[in-house]
Amino acid sequence: MSRFAIFNKFVGFMRKLINIDSGDIVTSVIDKLISEKAKNIFLFIPSNALFWHSIVNLKLLKREAGNLNKNIIIINSDRVKRELSERVGFVSLSAIPEEIAEEDAGDYKIEDSLEDILLSGGKKQETNVAPVVAPKKISDIIRLLPDKGPALSSFASLKKYSSHTNAEEERGELSDEDDRILSGIKKDITKNEDSRDIYETSADMKKNKLEEEFFDRENFEEHFNNKAKNVPSQKIFGGTKNDAYFSESMARKMIKKRVLMKGIIFPLLIVIASASLAGMAIFILPKAELHIFRKLEPVPFDVAIAVDSTISAVDFERNKIPGQILTVRKTEEKLFLSSGEKEIEEKARGLVTVYNELDSTSQPMIPSRFQEEKTGKIFWSKKSVIVPGASIKDGKILPGTLDVEIVASEAGSDFNINCSAFSPCRFTIPAWQGTVKYDKLYAVTNEPIKGGSIGKVKVATIEDIAKAREVVVSNLKSELTNELNEKVPSNLQLLKESFVEKIIKESAGVKVGDVADDFLLSADMELSGVAFNEEDFNRLFDFIIKNKMSEDMDMLADKREVSFAVSYGADKKVLIKATGEESVAWKIDELSIKRDVLKKNESDLRQYFNSIKGVESVRVDFWPFWVDKTPNKESRIEIIIER
Numbered sequence: 001m002s003r004f005a006i007f008n009k010f011v012g013f014m015r016k017l018i019n020i021d022s023g024d025i026v027t028s029v030i031d032k033l034i035s036e037k038a039k040n041i042f043l044f045i046p047s048n049a050l051f052w053h054s055i056v057n058l059k060l061l062k063r064e065a066g067n068l069n070k071n072i073i074i075i076n077s078d079r080v081k082r083e084l085s086e087r088v089g090f091v092s093l094s095a096i097p098e099e100i101a102e103e104d105a106g107d108y109k110i111e112d113s114l115e116d117i118l119l120s121g122g123k124k125q126e127t128n129v130a131p132v133v134a135p136k137k138i139s140d141i142i143r144l145l146p147d148k149g150p151a152l153s154s155f156a157s158l159k160k161y162s163s164h165t166n167a168e169e170e171r172g173e174l175s176d177e178d179d180r181i182l183s184g185i186k187k188d189i190t191k192n193e194d195s196r197d198i199y200e201t202s203a204d205m206k207k208n209k210l211e212e213e214f215f216d217r218e219n220f221e222e223h224f225n226n227k228a229k230n231v232p233s234q235k236i237f238g239g240t241k242n243d244a245y246f247s248e249s250m251a252r253k254m255i256k257k258r259v260l261m262k263g264i265i266f267p268l269l270i271v272i273a274s275a276s277l278a279g280m281a282i283f284i285l286p287k288a289e290l291h292i293f294r295k296l297e298p299v300p301f302d303v304a305i306a307v308d309s310t311i312s313a314v315d316f317e318r319n320k321i322p323g324q325i326l327t328v329r330k331t332e333e334k335l336f337l338s339s340g341e342k343e344i345e346e347k348a349r350g351l352v353t354v355y356n357e358l359d360s361t362s363q364p365m366i367p368s369r370f371q372e373e374k375t376g377k378i379f380w381s382k383k384s385v386i387v388p389g390a391s392i393k394d395g396k397i398l399p400g401t402l403d404v405e406i407v408a409s410e411a412g413s414d415f416n417i418n419c420s421a422f423s424p425c426r427f428t429i430p431a432w433q434g435t436v437k438y439d440k441l442y443a444v445t446n447e448p449i450k451g452g453s454i455g456k457v458k459v460a461t462i463e464d465i466a467k468a469r470e471v472v473v474s475n476l477k478s479e480l481t482n483e484l485n486e487k488v489p490s491n492l493q494l495l496k497e498s499f500v501e502k503i504i505k506e507s508a509g510v511k512v513g514d515v516a517d518d519f520l521l522s523a524d525m526e527l528s529g530v531a532f533n534e535e536d537f538n539r540l541f542d543f544i545i546k547n548k549m550s551e552d553m554d555m556l557a558d559k560r561e562v563s564f565a566v567s568y569g570a571d572k573k574v575l576i577k578a579t580g581e582e583s584v585a586w587k588i589d590e591l592s593i594k595r596d597v598l599k600k601n602e603s604d605l606r607q608y609f610n611s612i613k614g615v616e617s618v619r620v621d622f623w624p625f626w627v628d629k630t631p632n633k634e635s636r637i638e639i640i641i642e643r
Helices: 001-012 026-035 055-068 079-088 098-103 114-120 138-145 152-161 167-183 185-191 192-201 209-216 217-228 250-282 463-489 535-546 592-598 604-609
Strands: 015-019 039-043 069-076 092-093 233-236 239-242 286-293 296-308 319-335 340-356 363-364 369-372 378-379 385-387 392-394 394-400 400-412 425-428 441-445 451-457 493-507 518-532 554-567 573-586 615-623 635-639
Touching: 026 055, 039 573, 055 069, 055 079, 079 092, 098 209, 138 340, 185 535, 286 369, 296 535, 296 554, 319 463, 340 385, 385 400, 385 425, 385 463, 518 535, 592 635
Parallel strands: 015 039, 039 069, 069 092, 286 635, 296 319
Antiparallel strands: 233 239, 286 615, 296 573, 319 518, 340 400, 340 441, 340 451, 363 385, 369 378, 369 425, 378 400, 392 394, 425 441, 493 518, 554 573
């Protein structure tokens, strides 16, 4: 069983032969793998392909083949290239077996390389791969591959599998190609990389240091070509070729010499580079960072700044800044439920009109009893009254009238009477029954008699009214604040501490204890605020603080603690009172410090900074880590003021 049959038995029968052109770079090879659906791929890479210029290409191909989950067998007649492929992890063969070539004959046209023609002497030969024992894993396949493979001339047989040629065309083309190639062999053979491999194979040279020999080809070629000019020529495979190859011992000496030189020069370069870097670090690169923390001293202040809408610029002498008083107003009402309850026994009551048709004399009445004619319910007047007498107008008698409040004699809803204009209620006075007054003095009402009840009822409590007011006022304040912010010009800022709210009017519709299932609370509110340019305020504020501190000190705005109190005056003027304290620190002369601290160690620096006024502490960072003194150049010292 051939090695290809062993491989197919292990990975399956889906396989493909891909021919790589000599000009293809590694990315082109990977693109072909990506576009190929087959998992098992035989990859023919000519010896003169750009792909072989670097072993990195083999490693990239191996990595991408793993990512694509493809099994690759590299086919090349050069033993050095095959061994390089196997060292990276590929399976490699020197020729394509007949069964694979026949399967793929219709898909690819594989041209003979120069070395194939040289080795075959211009004739096509067919060589089968030597059989091996079937392995159990891929690593076995790699170990079982022969070191040298079949004769390189076996590649000449590949051309017969092209679907684009026939045997007669091949013979004609090969004959012409032989004449052209053999005529130039004398000049080109020493430059051909694959031909050198033929000599190495003939001499049975062992390549123990594969990468060194592979990558040192160019230097070897130069020496090889120089020697080739002075050696006699001889016939090889029917063609003329310079006997310009080294003996095995000569090649080994050259390789060992180059390896020895590399073993000496590379460490020497590392030592020189390390020494150079160390010198740069000592004489050029050292630097120091001085992180200075200054002492903070508080400066208290109590400043009054006026915001005046009648000025347009900061008045530093009078402590005034331009600004505006902005005002918005809004009304809101909302319905709330009563939460209180109480037991009641209420009497029905109403208002009646007493008529006097007796005569023109006024009729006095003490609290009297009234009886409703339809229901017979008894009501009482609450106080003594005098009913005016009748009068005559246009020959008609007009009775005297007087409105009197009456109350039911008992509590309860039974005394509630639905009187109306369509169904008026008439009341008589039982005390005058049987007299002339009974028919001439009476009462009438068109309004209902109501209010009589016994049991629990809802009443508005003081908490109900207070909570309702709080909700309405809070809603108004939020809405007014938004409206006020929208009203502020883009170049001004609102001072929240200046907000002043004012309730213009409010009403709950009920009093505490009133019987009501719900009530409506309304409020009319106004909100005012002061707006000014923050930059104007800070300029004036800094001006005031600087007048209170020494010229040798710096203000630290981020260390300022301030509270505001705002009062409104007439003529659109507002007074802002700012109280608090601001932390200041002594100024640091950085240029002077840089000059003074050159070439000082940590102890010297500590002693130096202890003598500087206003410095609380210093942190020193040296670089590189072994440096223990400040540099001798000011440019290599950096001072960082932390506060």
